[in-house]
Amino acid sequence: MENRVINKRKIINDPVHGFITITFELAYDVIQHPYFQRLRRIKQLGLSHLVYPGANHTRFHHALGAMHLMTNAIAVLRSKGVEISEKEAEAVTLAILLHDIGHGPFSHTLENSITDALHHEDISLAFMEELNKEFDGRLTLAIDIFKDDYHRPFLNQLVSSQLDMDRLDYLQRDSYFTGVSEGVIGAERIITMLNVRDDKLVMDEKGIYSIENFIGSRRIMYWQVYMHKTVVSSEHMLINILNRAKYLFRNGADLFASPHLKFFLENDIDEQNFSRDESLNHFAMIDDADILSSIKVWTKHEDLILSTLCQYLIDRKLFKTTISNEPIDTNRIEELKEKIKVKIGIEEADLKYFIQHHKLVNSAYTENYQQINILQRNGQLKELAQASDNLNILALSKPVEKYCLCHVNIH
Amino acid sequence: MENRVINKRKIINDPVHGFITITFELAYDVIQHPYFQRLRRIKQLGLSHLVYPGANHTRFHHALGAMHLMTNAIAVLRSKGVEISEKEAEAVTLAILLHDIGHGPFSHTLENSITDALHHEDISLAFMEELNKEFDGRLTLAIDIFKDDYHRPFLNQLVSSQLDMDRLDYLQRDSYFTGVSEGVIGAERIITMLNVRDDKLVMDEKGIYSIENFIGSRRIMYWQVYMHKTVVSSEHMLINILNRAKYLFRNGADLFASPHLKFFLENDIDEQNFSRDESLNHFAMIDDADILSSIKVWTKHEDLILSTLCQYLIDRKLFKTTISNEPIDTNRIEELKEKIKVKIGIEEADLKYFIQHHKLVNSAYTENYQQINILQRNGQLKELAQASDNLNILALSKPVEKYCLCHVNIH
């Protein structure tokens, strides 16, 4: 009877992977923790839902999905004779479950705006260490794997590499919720082809086309979803709003915000002063809702810059954005600036809130970082770009640079 | 060139139906309106995502999907010789687009808690009339159809009946985002079988099995998703939180809340005093985020009842709920009440915040309300339950009653 109750709570419906089973008690307890439950309130793809209205999925769901793929990967590797102890299996499961726990409101979008240049991985680590205290050190091995401090590197690679469970889940999940079918990958097939040699993650040769498809899909999702010009535009606006709010706070204004969000608007939190309990606990209390509810109130604020940006974002009157293969013409920028000054009624120094340009760089595959090695039929390893039968992968490993110009609509 | 730009904005990616094309300029303008954009921030299924983590889809997406099905339905009916003028087509498209615009935060969950017993349909109508002013009366026919004041009833039936585009969309959409495959229906097939006789909506005979499946699926979604005991539990908690917050406000406390939410916490807004511009505009500014960000702050409030409920909901420590076919044993309720008083430290009068029981009633199909008529091969009409080849449909039209007990966990 009691058994059934426990079983029940451990199966989660996932339209992407079917049913997710939580295989470790400790994973279950971690999922119940408020730090983890918080991820339910953080969208995986920031503001992408403004373009793809189905993209409201959360970091919570992604973390569970990645955990599910990890369960499968462990089973596949064990079936090929790779020894993985129960302790290691639990630890790598916890590591993937917690890999994104440090994300704040709107995930990557505000990664540098809530705190000051703190990567979400660092905050993830801070959360893990805090949890490790609460769970009496039972997360130590998970943390070692996450930090790549464990002597069997393939476990870290399953969490963080060019073929990790993170990517396999998010590509499939983002494709499912956006409806961009070009992002469909054969995650199940790729996992079936994983293997380990000398404690490093490798890929059986016959999985090579799946990998190529995976890399190609990731590149397409990058440009078509993550860097979609309307997404880029709205994310700029959101960042500028946060920056302006911080500026106003630090110049004595008092804006409507939840106390926890206020903490970050009033204080510069960077790597040095983050680890204090205070920052972490404030951080644990903010999510998308704090930002959104404030922005709506700020639409009526007396500061013209803040209220204009907020009104535009809430009503989805987004900045005009162009992404092109050539650098932006400087004259065009100057021309636009003049018009914007007049239209909005602002000074030169505040133009940065309404016009921006920068470079976007993406490599679909990186030969020199955590390269993907192919286990050939003759038993030898070959780096993916070398093993592939054409120039394709090599081409994909060349960084693509694009130029982005983003400004308030002047018509 | 300009053409292309417009076209581009008019195609929306929908993982459920593929691509959604906006076929009327006016529909496009309505979608751009802040009243409509607001629906992006209101979850279709309230708190169901606490059980089905994928269920974060919004009223915005649902409205677009229902509009898409309406476009298809119009095309099917026209291809069968039913005359529908462009003006009627536009109006019925607008009517379905706007049918849910009156939903507030967390959709049905808080329908009676934000305002006082105001149905979302009434608020939808208020929004439509407001929009009609802004759009110079171009929504008049849409409003007539919505109110069933137009002389061709099938147009209203496409918007609101047992076979409307609303249901066809939400069943398919809720099934997609929850991953509950039992909810899959043949919406495309059902639409293909629609027909009109004497200006009333009917179903071609060979669609009868699809209809039966649709009714069965709806029943399953009702009990498995919409009335899932954990969903019911969390929604109770949310309602109780709002009630307690209102109580505190009206007794002089000041709680953290956005100004627009405060308006509804401080004032009893009912059918009488709603139609004022003030209420509508405040209502237009609140959504899920206002509620969520307040609840998090309220977890630290000095009122024990409020803070306890908020903390439990945020951390997903949900009420224990049982749903059974027999009435709840009164003795058990009394027993529980005693234990709860002790555990939480509250008085009799406040027990209502921590324990509740009530009846749930559902009819999968209602013979007497907007019945579904089948157009038989011999050209005659027959009501669905009569036309069906067994007792199945008749059985489904019998209301099912269940009894729900929901209380704070006492262990």
Place this chain on the structure above:
Amino acid sequence: MENRVINKRKIINDPVHGFITITFELAYDVIQHPYFQRLRRIKQLGLSHLVYPGANHTRFHHALGAMHLMTNAIAVLRSKGVEISEKEAEAVTLAILLHDIGHGPFSHTLENSITDALHHEDISLAFMEELNKEFDGRLTLAIDIFKDDYHRPFLNQLVSSQLDMDRLDYLQRDSYFTGVSEGVIGAERIITMLNVRDDKLVMDEKGIYSIENFIGSRRIMYWQVYMHKTVVSSEHMLINILNRAKYLFRNGADLFASPHLKFFLENDIDEQNFSRDESLNHFAMIDDADILSSIKVWTKHEDLILSTLCQYLIDRKLFKTTISNEPIDTNRIEELKEKIKVKIGIEEADLKYFIQHHKLVNSAYTENYQQINILQRNGQLKELAQASDNLNILALSKPVEKYCLCHVNIH
């Protein structure tokens, strides 16, 4: 090296269930056997592809899919504490793999036309016993389970009952390949809810809606696909062709046919004379292709009845069929017969080849045969129709009778 090769052959791509892994060596060997490979050439749904052009899937694919679900069911039951030995697991896997091996050309359609009233289950058993000799008795336990001669009935129930892996696979598979979305069931979810009490298969209470959906879907597939009037029509024609060919053979004619098919056209093979090696081996050599290639040649045969039927079937000029809830009017039948005699130019005695009427009966659920028991939260068992919260299931267990009239088009 050798390892990898074996692994490779043991993973099979299935669009319905994802990847199918063959978990037992012996299952692998059985699959390789020509008796089993033959199933690749037998369509699962006879002539349904004439209505649903995607329905070309085979008995081979279905058997693998059912085996896959069995693997999952075993894992679920074991995780709930049901003890299943490796030997039992292997045996029940083999039993489901082989449950349909006795199907002949076009599966059910010709079940009574190739041989004389021999059920495919009997032929399956004959094949299993033959294979058991070749595999040195290693199939004995599988055969016992298949015959329900083993002391743990749930193993037989997994193979053959109202909730067996056979039905769970074929509903999902037929739905996938026909595109009839009403047939979608939650097979994965149902399996997750399986349990065993007193060595009998039961269902956890919270799976009850999935079961209801499953029963409803099966009913819909029955009438919409399996008994679709055009399918029924074409299957009648095929049966009549076989009957006529047999008649001609036994009256001295020599028709084009492969030697193995000829054996069955020339001889009456029934339960008595089947078990001889001769019949089984001839049977093992025929499949859809023998029938089809003969029919095409027979379109030019001098016998008017045979050639007419063959030409009509090959060119898809199918019999006109009506399926109605009332018995067929006798006068109408007589009238049709007169017209057919004139049109085709045949005598009274041969009318049976061109006009037929009969009753179709289906119960979606049968209370008295292998009933489905629900394991309630209080630990007690209740039969499904009793446990269900409305009349729905009871209604579904009432047999539906329809009347079918099928005749050559007289226009």
Place this chain on the structure above:
Amino acid sequence: MENRVINKRKIINDPVHGFITITFELAYDVIQHPYFQRLRRIKQLGLSHLVYPGANHTRFHHALGAMHLMTNAIAVLRSKGVEISEKEAEAVTLAILLHDIGHGPFSHTLENSITDALHHEDISLAFMEELNKEFDGRLTLAIDIFKDDYHRPFLNQLVSSQLDMDRLDYLQRDSYFTGVSEGVIGAERIITMLNVRDDKLVMDEKGIYSIENFIGSRRIMYWQVYMHKTVVSSEHMLINILNRAKYLFRNGADLFASPHLKFFLENDIDEQNFSRDESLNHFAMIDDADILSSIKVWTKHEDLILSTLCQYLIDRKLFKTTISNEPIDTNRIEELKEKIKVKIGIEEADLKYFIQHHKLVNSAYTENYQQINILQRNGQLKELAQASDNLNILALSKPVEKYCLCHVNIH
């Protein structure tokens, strides 16, 4: 009433695209013709089902699917202002419907074995001309478009180019039925992005990533499905069987075969002597079933070579195949030949039936043949490889060469 009957027959269930509507009477009549119905009995992917057991879909289904996409493409182009007359729309619909009607048994596999070096396109044309006679010249424009003799080249390009409806359908369809998710393409999205400039087919710029995905997917399907080594192996065996049967026939043997198949086994039918009515009508009567039923009989033939090949293929004891990036080592071939001679007991001259090696060449994209032009936002055209933002497409347009060795297993 009559209307409804006609409508009914014109909607076809397709699990890939949903519902297929036949929009032209003439298309409906052509589909009913025995020449077209024959395609129901020809598998789209030859023997690929030996590796992907779901791949039993037919040329018939593919032709309908391609027609469906054509209907959509016409609607999209018209909505962008491209003028397409009803006559042109009907003709291009018929052209795509009939583009593959010349395929014989097992599609491409036996393309050079049934007849002598006759391409299926030539036979398609012969069928079209024959049908054109029967339909009183109403197919003339369709034939002109098919032959690219019409003055608006985009119509031919919709039927036959690097972006034609043929490819868009078969990739999606083959992916659906094999379950190879890497082949999923955004066909609907690609069609939405089609455009016409100067009567040539072009692609709107924002479709560029979909095109890249499409080209990548096609490459993957090529190597993973169409040229899968086991598929290649079985197709070699089938070709060799046909060749041996022809050899025996021409040396006086009489093998079991349907009369229509015999015609092609006894006679060398090439471009010169094909167009006679005789060949075409014989060709119209053969399909997969003739081949399969003969092969089974031939397993007992006295010719060792024929019976061995047939037995191996029927029992799926396939040739061992290796596909590698380097040319096959000559010594290894010689070694194998010696062993095969001994094992099978054949002479040098007959080794060709049991061992073969050859080069496979594929270009995922061809710059110089029917290149894909991108319509940029500035209104100018750019060839795809030039318009793409990296070397990827250029890489894909380089032909890939692989070396294939295929021989009877010698163990």
